[in-house]
Amino acid sequence: MSEGRSSETRRRRASMREVADLADVAISSVSRVLSGHPDVSAEMKVRVLDAVAQLDYEPDFLAQSLRRGQTLSVGFVLADISNPVMADIVVGAEVVLRNAGYSLVLMNSENNVALDSAHIRFFQSRRVDGLILSLSSETHAETLDAIASVGVPVVVVDREVEAHLGASAAVNDHAAGMEAAVRHLVELGHRRIALISGSLEQLPGRERPLGMQRALAAAGPDVESIVLPGSFSRSHGEAATRQLLARSERPTAIIAGGNQLLIGCLAVLQEAGLVVGRDVSLVTCDDVPLTVLYQPPIASISRDTVELGRVAAELLLERLGEDGGPPRRVVIPTVFRPRASCAPPNGSG
Amino acid sequence: MSEGRSSETRRRRASMREVADLADVAISSVSRVLSGHPDVSAEMKVRVLDAVAQLDYEPDFLAQSLRRGQTLSVGFVLADISNPVMADIVVGAEVVLRNAGYSLVLMNSENNVALDSAHIRFFQSRRVDGLILSLSSETHAETLDAIASVGVPVVVVDREVEAHLGASAAVNDHAAGMEAAVRHLVELGHRRIALISGSLEQLPGRERPLGMQRALAAAGPDVESIVLPGSFSRSHGEAATRQLLARSERPTAIIAGGNQLLIGCLAVLQEAGLVVGRDVSLVTCDDVPLTVLYQPPIASISRDTVELGRVAAELLLERLGEDGGPPRRVVIPTVFRPRASCAPPNGSG
DNA sequence: AACGTTTCTGGAATGCATTCTTGTTTTTGC
């Protein structure tokens, strides 16, 4: 009976003008009815709603955006979507934003520093209402320029940018988790501990060595540390592990600063015939399926990444609201989860 | 010198009207200059471009979209972004679309059938130019209704929907890979092989049992198969594996139909103290870091998921072009990669 | 009864860029 929308003809969407004509009222009255304006008589309301139903009318989002000056969309620039940690952040943010009526537009920087700024500018031209950034680099000048001139609220996720840019931040306390991990290793008897760290241009890559230093300072002078910064890539994980194994005095414990680094590290350890938990102790950052299913299970410095995304989205919504408060910074804890991959070093257990 | 954009005042963007006033020409002339229309004198072109540079003018994307009737954006509805396979598909599609000037808007259905149609309708109201769908269910009536009435080209990824919906499709040949895997297991001597399969409402969940049947038909009557369909979730992987282990006659080989299923399966196998490759042979679908780093490495039915995303995007671009050809279906191969997780069954090797 | 309020509604301006139509100016051809 009221089948209406025949998919064959694919009738052009109705406009407000047509609704007004059918209901025999002015366009402005249609708008008033639909936007819940109080100055509307019951009789007219019925007429308009009838016409709306009859024409299957839906307001044009573009026209509304143009008029209202907002698009109800948020841009998310992220270093690498195939990293499960990033994916979880996206999931957390997407749910919060969707429930608030915003849609999330993603752009992947593929860990390419130049794409960060390109994507920010792209989002600017697309007139997003706000930005969430998980940058490939926090220091690239073009990126900072782009942020400074973007004109909409910005939230950085697990990153830190100069305060004058006025960005909110959702970050993890990587140093605390690292401190606990190193303390654990020291207690097990390790005296030479290596940290394969990621990029110094991203907050986690700077915070984790700090946490390690704190633990070592408390442990006394006889514990040696080796820090190998680089990038958060599988290839750096491999190269750094090779370098560690080539030393005359090998570390007895290795900490991988991310899941890609872990993959590279594990591959090289296996290739060298070393058994995790027996020949070398291992800790990684972030829990992925691999960490618990590996034999032995791999200790990790863990965090709630979905929550991180949620918080980032909430910080953005806070700034998008009526008053739009000042930028804030929220710190989310990390916890160290010891597992069988950590054991006393050979000869001391 | 030409610093211009002071971030303090955050000057409102200039409009075409202001450019026209400054250059002392008509708005239409500005438009002509910027859109490369031929009927433009060199002298005016210079005046306009000067004014554009001076005001740092950029056309308003919303106004352009409204006028032109296209948004240069593509919606992507996907079952679950935290699945690395999906993430790769997104990466592949995003790069292709970005290079063609389109942006990719993501909505995550969290494997929730009801969200599929909600997201499609949302994208419709947002006026995306096309849709890429990796649906949670291919058969849900509301979803099919939404596709039928969406009015823009649709491409499904690794899914199959009724032909009358006119969707293009990028799919993998899951049956072929599965056939090769089962053949391999049979050759090793396995006579009772289990397939923990995913949802029957998604193409891979239906194709893989078919491939298995093909291999079994060729193998003769003495090979038994056990197929346990369900969902592509970790919990189904766990439950199905428990069920298999509880049987009086356990299968000697298990095939997990996806990375989440593998995770659940492995967890239960370990819990039961069974060693992969010794007590039971194991095959999984899709390569993830876990498959090669696990000890022993796990055989997999592998495919190029980034390519799958690329092809999906290209199929969409094809339909978005001038003529907009008919929907097409592209099949991308899968390959079986035997690894140490597959060995002859106990007592026969 | 006359005036002030409400309540409701229509019209027009607005946001911004595109494109068609029309009119002017310049160039070309014979």
Next chain:
DNA sequence: GCAAAAACAAGAATGCATTCCAGAAACGTT
């Protein structure tokens, strides 16, 4: 040197919805 053609530019209509302003009708008050 003039008609025809081409080049160029202005103005207005268009896409669609929002919102301010003003006018009309209905109501109440003294």
